[in-house]
Every structure is written in structure tokens, then in C-alpha cells.
Amino acid sequence: MLRLLTRSDSRLLQSVFDACADYALLQDGQPFAPDVAQLEFDEVPAGFPAEAKRIFAIEPAHGLPVGIIEGLCGYPKPNIWFIGLMLIVPQYRRSGLGALALNKLEAHILSVDSCSEIELAVLKVNTAGLRFWEKRGFALRREAPAAAFGQKTHERWVLGKRIGDAGLTCPAAPASPR
Numbered sequence: 180m181l182r183l184l185t186r187s188d189s190r191l192l193q194s195v196f197d198a199c200a201d202y203a204l205l206q207d208g209q210p211f212a213p214d215v216a217q218l219e220f221d222e223v224p225a226g227f228p229a230e231a232k233r234i235f236a237i238e239p240a241h242g243l244p245v246g247i248i249e250g251l252c253g254y255p256k257p258n259i260w261f262i263g264l265m266l267i268v269p270q271y272r273r274s275g276l277g278a279l280a281l282n283k284l285e286a287h288i289l290s291v292d293s294c295s296e297i298e299l300a301v302l303k304v305n306t307a308g309l310r311f312w313e314k315r316g317f318a319l320r321r322e323a324p325a326a327a328f329g330q331k332t333h334e335r336w337v338l339g340k341r342i343g344d345a346g347l348t349c350p351a352a353p354a355s356p357r
Contacts (some may be wrong), residue, residue: 181235181248182285191236192216195247198268206302207329209268219249222263227254233292237267237280245271248284250299252292259339260288262299281315297342300335309336316340 184192187243193216196203203211212218223229231253237246246267254261262284267277300323301308317338325334 180238180263181280182244184236184239184247186217186220188236189216190204192219192234192247195236195244195266195268199266201269202266203232203329205332206314206333208331212248215296223251223281224254227251228325233281235287237276239271239276241278245276246280248280252294255298258294260292260294261297262297263300277311277346278307285342295341296339298337300337303334303336309338312338333349 193213196211196215200210202211219234220232221229223232231251233248233252235248235249236244239243239250243291243351246322247264248262249264249306250260250262252260263281265277287295288297297317298320299312303309317340319336320339321337323335323337
């Protein structure tokens with residue numbers, strides 16, 4: 180279901196970016212660059228080790244990638260796994276595949292990366308994305324400063340969730356942004 184990608188998988192990764200042109204337009208106001216997959220392996224915050232970057236293909240039984248989850252282990256704090264991007268190709272959205280992939284990712288994070296929390300940032304204009312994450316137990320932690328993405332500037336919500344401890348919620352999490 181989840182397979183850790185390497186640079187040699189860039190062509191497969193690019194196929195997912197290309198299939199998610201609708202998200203590129205929402206986020207950037209333009210299509211993803213033809214070399215975005217190659218660049219994705221090197222995008223980490225300044226001073227952060229590139230080896231902490233993880234890019235997983237979401238591959239159902241037929242083996243072709245229909246989505247990706249990209250993130251950083253130990254960012255912005257050692258116990259946090261930060262999801263930088265989760266994309267599912269349009270024809271597989273709302274099929275339960277994203278929720279299943281997230282469950283597999285949580286198991287990986289607990290067993291391999293030893294983090295106890297997940298954080299991510301959702302574009303405020305991405306209401307479907309916000310609903311997806313809230314349904315999976317993520318709660319608002321803070322507002323992120325506006326940031327430029329391609330031809331657009333976005334305000335974002337940072338959401339978070341403790342994992343591995345049933346019933347625990349994010350400490351002092353503010354109310355939902357809706």
C-alpha cells in the first residue's frame with residue numbers, strides 16, 4: 180500500500196503530480212513543473228537533514244501509484260512527523276484510499292520513525308482537504324503565516340494529532356477553523 184520512493188522512482192512520482200493538475204491550479208495557479216518530482220527529494224527546510232525526508236507512493240493492489248505522501252521525520256520538533264503533501268489522483272479520491280494510506284503511514288511513523296505526533300498545513304481555500312483531516316482526528320493547532328506558492332499566496336491552518344495513544348488529543352488545541 181505504501182512504498183518508500185527513491186530518486187530512481189522520479190518518473191512514477193512525476194506521474195502522480197501530473198495527474199493532480201487540479202491541485203496544482205488550486206495551490207500554485209499553474210501546472211506542476213515537469214521536473215517537480217526530481218526537485219521534491221531536495222526540498223527541506225534550511226539546515227534540516229535531507230535524509231529525514233520521506234516520500235511514499237500510495238499503491239493499491241495493481242501496483243501503480245495513485246497518490247503520494249511526502250513528509251519530514253522530526254520536524255519542526257523531534258517527536259513530530261510533518262506531512263508536507265498528500266496527493267491522491269482524482270479518480271481515487273473519496274474511495275477510502277487516502278484514509279487507508281494515512282493509517283499505514285501512522286503505523287510506519289510509530290514503528291520506524293518513532294514520532295508521537297503528526298502535523299501538516301492545509302491551505303485555507305482547500306475546504307475538502309480540511310474536512311478530510313478533521314475526520315481523521317486532526318485538530319487546529321495554529322495559523323501559519325501566509326506563504327507564496329507559484330503564482331498564489333495562501334493562508335494556512337496547521338493541524339495536528341497525537342498517534343499511538345488512543346483517546347489523546349492535541350494539547351490545548353484551539354477550536355476548529357470552521
